[in-house]
Amino acid sequence: AQTVTQSQPEMSVQEAETVTLSCTYDTSESDYYLFWYKQPPSRQMILVIRQEAYKQQNATENRFSVNFQKAAKSFSLKISDSQLGDAAMYFCAYHTGANNLFFGTGTRLTVIP
Amino acid sequence: GAVVSQHPSRVICKSGTSVKIECRSLDFQATTMFWYRQFPKQSLMLMATSNEGSKATYEQGVEKDKFLINHASLTLSTLTVTSAHPEDSSFYICSARRQARGGKNIQYFGAGTRLSVL
Numbered sequence: 001a002q003t004v005t006q007s008q009p010e011m012s013v014q015e016a017e018t019v020t021l022s023c024t025y026d027t028s029e030s031d032y033y034l035f036w037y038k039q040p041p042s043r044q045m046i047l048v049i050r051q052e053a054y055k056q057q058n059a060t061e062n063r064f065s066v067n068f069q070k071a072a073k074s075f076s077l078k079i080s081d082s083q084l085g086d087a088a089m090y091f092c093a094y095h096t097g098a099n100n101l102f103f104g105t106g107t108r109l110t111v112i113p
Numbered sequence: 114g115a116v117v118s119q120h121p122s123r124v125i126c127k128s129g130t131s132v133k134i135e136c137r138s139l140d141f142q143a144t145t146m147f148w149y150r151q152f153p154k155q156s157l158m159l160m161a162t163s164n165e166g167s168k169a170t171y172e173q174g175v176e177k178d179k180f181l182i183n184h185a186s187l188t189l190s191t192l193t194v195t196s197a198h199p200e201d202s203s204f205y206i207c208s209a210r211r212q213a214r215g216g217k218n219i220q221y222f223g224a225g226t227r228l229s230v231l
Contacts, residue, residue: 033218037222042224043151043204043206043224043225044222044224044225045157045206045208045222046222047219047221050219091156091157095218095220100147100159100162100220101147101159101208101220103156103157104156105155105156106155106156
């Protein structure tokens, strides 16, 4: 069964500092895609970053980057130079292309001014 | 980026009435859309997968007669909560899958609908 685990229900970071959110997953598939979604207080789900499992290079999007460890089935999100607008729920998610997204339980990130 | 419009954003209804929620993909065709339910401080729970021109596939434990899904066109899926009761009060989110080359499908989400049943 596919599962996505986020072991940190809550995290906090000082503004301008760096924070890393953890995510592990379990799958028997060899080809799949990983995502981080952000859900701010407006509750709109926003795609932050995605990673194809067949790519060894870690994805980056401006201040957001991932550490993808395929053998360990780990997919952490690093947010650099944290901003107040980064405060939100962050969901790690996975799919194999044909099926739907499987979501983790989420991590609530607080940014301290 | 791709935009998914969900309407209404909030609805309050009396117990026993039916409520329809619309989900539209504005700048791409979506053969597959998804409906999620989110309880406070929890993750998204998939309710059903909506396929254009065919019956929706419901997840285990989701009553298909309670939550009617229609995907009549490539840009519109609707969720109707029939005979709503207070326990149906929740946040409902739709998502449309945009197919890209090489199977790199991406799901884009609507802004959600907060349903309150009195």
